[in-house]
Each structure stands twice: as C-alpha cells, then as structure tokens.
Amino acid sequence: MENRHLTKRALVACVIFSLGLSEVSWAQGIIEDSKASLTLRNYYFDRDYKGTSAQSAAREWAQGFIFRYISGFTEGPVGFGLDAQAMLGLKLDSSADRTGTGLLPFDASDRYPRDNYSELGLTAKVKISKTELQAGTISTVLPIAFASPTRLLPQTFRGAYLRSQDIEGLSLHTGWMDRMNQRDSTNYQKMTVAAPNGRFNGTAESDSFMFIGGDYQWSKALTLKYYHAELDDLYRKDYLGFVDNRAIAAGNLKTDFRYFITDEDGAGRAGPVDNRNLGLMFTYSLGSHALGAGYMRLDGDTAMPYLAGTEPLVNSEGALSTEFLNPKERTWQVRYDYDFSKLGLPGLKGMLRYLDGTNIELPAPLGGSGLAESEKDVELSYVVQGGTFKGVGLRLRHAWYRNDFAPTASFRDDNELRVNIDYTIALW
Numbered sequence: 001m002e003n004r005h006l007t008k009r010a011l012v013a014c015v016i017f018s019l020g021l022s023e024v025s026w027a028q029g030i031i032e033d034s035k036a037s038l039t040l041r042n043y044y045f046d047r048d049y050k051g052t053s054a055q056s057a058a059r060e061w062a063q064g065f066i067f068r069y070i071s072g073f074t075e076g077p078v079g080f081g082l083d084a085q086a087m088l089g090l091k092l093d094s095s096a097d098r099t100g101t102g103l104l105p106f107d108a109s110d111r112y113p114r115d116n117y118s119e120l121g122l123t124a125k126v127k128i129s130k131t132e133l134q135a136g137t138i139s140t141v142l143p144i145a146f147a148s149p150t151r152l153l154p155q156t157f158r159g160a161y162l163r164s165q166d167i168e169g170l171s172l173h174t175g176w177m178d179r180m181n182q183r184d185s186t187n188y189q190k191m192t193v194a195a196p197n198g199r200f201n202g203t204a205e206s207d208s209f210m211f212i213g214g215d216y217q218w219s220k221a222l223t224l225k226y227y228h229a230e231l232d233d234l235y236r237k238d239y240l241g242f243v244d245n246r247a248i249a250a251g252n253l254k255t256d257f258r259y260f261i262t263d264e265d266g267a268g269r270a271g272p273v274d275n276r277n278l279g280l281m282f283t284y285s286l287g288s289h290a291l292g293a294g295y296m297r298l299d300g301d302t303a304m305p306y307l308a309g310t311e312p313l314v315n316s317e318g319a320l321s322t323e324f325l326n327p328k329e330r331t332w333q334v335r336y337d338y339d340f341s342k343l344g345l346p347g348l349k350g351m352l353r354y355l356d357g358t359n360i361e362l363p364a365p366l367g368g369s370g371l372a373e374s375e376k377d378v379e380l381s382y383v384v385q386g387g388t389f390k391g392v393g394l395r396l397r398h399a400w401y402r403n404d405f406a407p408t409a410s411f412r413d414d415n416e417l418r419v420n421i422d423y424t425i426a427l428w
Helices: 002-018 024-032
Strands: 033-049 058-068 078-093 116-128 133-137 158-165 172-179 209-217 222-231 235-248 251-264 274-286 289-299 330-340 350-362 371-383 392-405 414-426
Touching: 024 078, 133 172
Parallel strands: none
Antiparallel strands: 033 058, 033 414, 058 078, 078 116, 116 133, 133 158, 158 172, 172 209, 209 222, 222 235, 235 251, 251 274, 274 289, 289 330, 330 350, 350 371, 371 392, 392 414
C-alpha cells in the first residue's frame, strides 16, 4: 500500500514539476485529492448489410486503453488543477472491405485500416466554491451536445466549459468549442453537422459552437431542463424537457419529455434548417421489471441537425443502427428491461426494444414520401460481482434494422452485433 502511495506521489509530482509548480504547500491539494484510472475496452462490431450494397459488411475487432488522471485543486479560495487523458486503440482484426465501424481510422484513398492510433488530452481547470471552469480537452453530456462514448474511444472537444452548482437545486452549464475529435480519429477537426441521407451539407464547417442552459430540480420528483446552442453559420437549437420520477402504486413511473426547436444560423451554410422534435417516454418500474412506451414526431421542412459524431439524445436514444430523425418522421417504441438479481444472478440485466418509424419524407432519389423504417434490439449485460475479475463488464447487443429507402440511402438494411468487455482499474 505504501509503495502504491509513493508511486502516486511520484507520478503527480512529475505533472506538477512540468508546470513549474515548485511550492509543495501550494500544490498539496492537487496531489492529495487526485484520482487515476485505466479502462481496458475490448470491442467487436459487426454490421452485416442486406440486399445490394457496395460494401457487404462493416466488421472490426479492436482493443482500447483509456488512462484518466483527475487532479485535485490547489488550496485557497481559488483552486487550480490539471487533468489528463491518454488513449490508445489497437487493431485486432479488420480489412479494407470491412472498415467504417467507427472503431478504427482508415485511409480514405484505399480504406485500409490503421494498426493503431492514440491521443493525449490536457484540461486546465479553476474552481471557486461549486463553480468550475475547464479549458482544453473537454467532454459534454448534454442534450444539445452529447460526446459519444459508444465506440472504442470516446469523442472529445476542444474549448472551455463552465459548470456551477452554487444555487441550490440548479445545475448551470455554459461553454464554447471550436474543434471536435471524433471517436476513430487522432486529430481535431472543425465542427460539422451529421448529414446521413443527404439531409444537410456535411462538408460545411464552423469554428464556433456555444451553449448555455441548465437543470433545475423543482421538487424531489421533477427536474426541469432548458438549453440553447448555436453552431455558427450552420444552426441554432433550443431544448426544453423534464424528467419526473414518482411512486405509483407499488412501483415507479418515470416520465421523460424532450422538445427540440432547430433553425439555421447566420449564413446557414449546411442548408435550410426547420425542425421541431417532440418526444415523450413513459417507463413503469416494478421490482425487477421495467416497461416503457414512447412516441416521437418531427415537424417542419427538414430533419433535426446535430453535431457530427455526437449522440442526438432524442426520444429514440439507444437505437443501434439509426436515430429515427428523418423529415416528418413519426416514431413509436416499446421497451422492456429486466434485472436478473431476483433470480440469484446479480449483475445480469437484459433489454428488449422495438422502434417503428413512418411518414418519412426523403428526396425522390432516396425513395420519396411515405417511407418507413424499424429496428428490433436485444441486449444482455453482466458485471462480475466478486473475485479476481470483480468489476469486469460484458455487454452483448444485437439489432435488426429494416427500411424501404432506396439502396443509395445512408441507412441500409442490416443485422448488427456488438460485443464489448470493459474493465476499469482504479490506480489510486
């Protein structure tokens, strides 16, 4: 234990020395309150396309390593700190005819996957009371910018992010970003819009994404949310939502309401934007069971834009193959979750889900009006509860996606399998 503590001090001292923080008393909080962890992620991704397709499958297997160092803060009314994140991805299996899973980068000229890729991110931070400002490599988990964690390595941004909880019950968020680092990339790129099915001009770039908003806990059961975001000269978005959790009979009813209002911003270089997205999800939990039903509708002349590479965090959140965000689309879903702990299998959970989208309007070459899509999802996850491998998590997901779009559309019929094993080791 003593050796581990000495190793911790030595590693952190190197970071402090590199910053020129020679005064031990001034930097004491950085050392004593720091945390470090290493996440090992083994990921297999298999998307088997159906029907006529230039590429029959996207299939890769990779190993990821994510090291995170979270410093404490220097002593005094104004605290300073420095976080670090180092990531490495290694190819285990892939080929030029099976790339495009998002696990590994590849050469655009011949689609040959890289054997490995890595990146380092540093984040300077300042804290006063319960308000913290971060600058450098940042990650946001917000309805208007949800950095995707769903591949081998997570997506990150470059910018500044201010969070405050000084007002009781209110969590405030505001920030600015000018670059994004995609899940399968090692370099920062300008901000762009996701543009499947030719919805928007995906090559249009922006140097500025700003956001402001917050969550307010109105009562023990009800949390209200509002956010505003602007991607300069591409689009602006407002989000209003609430989550209500309350006891009903012997169980609990969760109501999740999400409403997005999006229009083009400035020059509108990504093309016209006119969308209203309303989603509502009810989930009733009773013992080991949870049954949910939801509905989402898109109105306006276009689809709903969102930052390329992020998760749109709409009512269809969690769908594997698509996001059900085509123009005019109407989507309903039903979901069932079960916790096997009551059967003597703690750590084992299962999920079944069906999503059905109709009334879709796409340009004539992609199918025209009155189109439909659907997806069935099955998921099993297990976290080892004890012994040598305590904390190791296994997740198995399978999806069946079908639509009646033209073969040239971005989304094609497919059967998808994802298997990932995660293990996070607390270094100190």
